[in-house]
Amino acid sequence: MKWTDAEGDSLSGKNPYRFVVKGDVELLAHFALSSYEVSLSAENGRIKSGRGVYPYNTEVKAEAEANAGYHFVKWTDAQGDSVSGNNPYRFAVKEETAVNAYFAINDYRVSLSAADNGTVASGGSTYAHGAKATATATADEGYHFLKWTSASGGALSEANPYTFVVTGNMAVQAHFAVNSYRVKLSAQNGRIKAGDGVYAYDTEAEAEAGEAADGYHFAMWGNEAGQQVSFANPYRFVVREDMKLTAWFVRDNSSGGYKVSLSAGSNGAIKSGDGVYLPGSEVKIEAGAYAGYHFVKWTRADGSLFSAANPHTFIVTEETALRAEFEKEPLTGFETLLGVEEAGVYYAEGALHLVNLEGYFISVGTIRGERVLQFTADGAEYPAVLPAGVYILTAAKWKERYAVMKFAVKK
Template sequence: MILSAGENGTIKSGEGIYVVNTEATVEARENYDYHFVNWTNAKGEIISSSNPYTFIVKSETAIQANFAPSIYQVNVFAATYNGTILPKKNEYAYGTEVEVEAVADSGYHLAKWANAQGDSLSDDNPYRFVVKGPMTVQAYFAGNSHSVRLSAGENGTIKSGGGICPYGSETTIEAAADTGYHFAKWTNAKGDSVSANNPYRFVVKEDTELWAHFTIGGYQVSVIAENGRIKSGGGMYAYNTEAEIEVVADPGYHFVKWTDGKGGNLSVDNPYRFVVKSDTTVQAHFAAGKYLVILSASNNGKLKSGTGGAMYMFDDEITVEAVADSGYRLAKWTDANGDSLSADNPYTFVVKSDMQVWARFAVGRYRVSLFAQNGRIKSGEGEYAYNTEAEAGAVADDDSCRFVKWVNAAGDSLSAANPYRFAVKEDVEMTAIFEKEGKGDTGNGTFPVGEARAYYAEDVLHLAGLEGFVVSVNTIDGRQILQFKADDAEHPAALPAGIYILNAASGKERYITKLVIRK
């Protein structure tokens, strides 16, 4: 473990020799007037902002501690010449909470605080923020009176409201519909829906232009959106017509669901379509949009992008890729509860909530063990990498035997092909079954099973040399009729006339034969 410190700091502890897969903790110490920022790898990639930082050692590792100045220049000034800023100080230590206040000239008020690019920061006064680096904060002032201009579309008029209003005052506007029509909604200068209320009350904070819209008689659909805005829909609808409403979330939020006027759930679709039967109130609900996603890897592998947690916006798409250690492979991705998410690698998913994603690894090679009854294995036994193809082949002991099928360790039929090709995904044990010509069709008499013997007579299966074996009897199409452990020499078995396959297994010792029962 090789540690280094950038300028303005030193390594406190952690450098040395570590055994692979053991835990290491490293710590850095900053110089006076500086603070620790992060650790980076040899490529300059950020791996952690924790100090101390604890991780699992997988290979020879070189990391560097980075530091930054603790005193920053903060420029706060009035962007327009209609007020002043308090206090005048412009240097602050890293992490300091700063409070600035704008004092407007007579006839003006603070409109907003903005950064150097003019992007809005807040309209609070005083405004508090934490210093993380050099920054610029500008105060914008506006006049204390604003114009409210009202217009009416066809089939109605403006009844009251509008004109010059003081900043921050509440004003009420009202429209009147012509005979045979009713008020539908107010829209702004861009055509965006503002409200379906009439009269409509709002607080004046800027010059405002509103249009009143009217429609022929019907039912009122009122749409409410807090932390978002109405994109389309709402207003009056004829009975039994389809309404479509859609909302857009404010920055930092995402749409969750629609509810009715009583809070009952309606839908999670956006846009949302429904048939209008009466006056209807529909409310859009939104939630904060940032979630914590933690990426982790179990033993025997790592993540290509590194592990750790980060904040993501709702609906962000994330792609992660796992790299298995030598002799291992990615088995699957799971959540924090161990439930499977995917076996894809790379794995792409969409952020919907706080979540933890684990890469799980498994042994990459599996054993194929082959046996033969009345024959011998020709090829196919050995170790295979996961998901590679194996070909199992077997030959008879002599010309009096013919190949019947391959069965697994439980005696279940696998294939009648010889050779038999299959993909290796786990340890495999198979037996090739050969049958002697003319043997097995012995009616109710005895039949050979290697060194053991068995015969069926008068609804009883008689066994010899099979004590402790698990015995199963299957129909020729693989349906199991009996399964039991042979503790006694006789076992009641009322078998109908037909052809059966008898399997007897104990450990790696296995006997299989065909039994023909005639009544």
């Protein structure tokens, strides 16, 4: 703004303008259009256009663009008050203006489904952009999880549970496949004709025993546990797990039965199973170990392994002689010994079990030195109730024989 005279010469840029009058005066006031700055800002996005300095009443076009995973919500002024929900936003400049573009994070829907033979346990919901979602599927009986696919059928993952980052609306489907099981057939004193193989879950299989060895005939099918399964041949059944079946053949003219002869060494005894049985009968044999020993295995007359199970069930198809084998229990502590061979101690079933310590004066104390027992051993066992912990046993017999052993009592 300025003042000029009649000839257009500048007189002053001040307003008000003070001067001394000395004659007639003609003054002209001159004005210019004002300009204002428009400041634009954005979080989680960027300004595309609109920043700058504009003359008064000029129309400005402010436009913003959201970052990935966000969307435009509104424009706000310097005080945070809403100005407009339009983008781009057009307005006339009449003063210094500061406007902020406000963006919000996107929410996406994750939809889960399951194809036949299974269910979806978790995962379907609404998630913010960048959040992690976990999808879990459960297969029906006889089936197993195979993979996750997208709505278009594209493979996503074979992991279950499947954790992924959500970046858009998603439809995820779980797929399942039928289990396959092995049916393994064997024969005693005969051969298998058909049925051995791999079967899909719930498929009907047919096991057929073939020709018997000379002097034998088919008796039954038995399972891996030695139990009778079927007397039919062929035997039809539905496969729902891995199976091992044995075709048992028995001697001709064996109606009088078979003898099962059981024996045990000096460190154990036979509890049950010895006797005469009809061909094809289930027999349960059991042996018991003496104190300080444990059962190891059943062996045949030729020393070969028959079974490591005790008790053990099997099907009688011939005369059978078995022996129960035992081993000494390992000592639970250490020993420092003078004049005593293979001495030891362990605690089991509410009693101290003493090895080669008969006639010794026994003292038992805690690891801290507290004495809890004193007695003279007159056998292999001494009843005692000891809390869980570590103990020291001292054994003395005459001056020249002395033993110190540590043992543990477990809960």
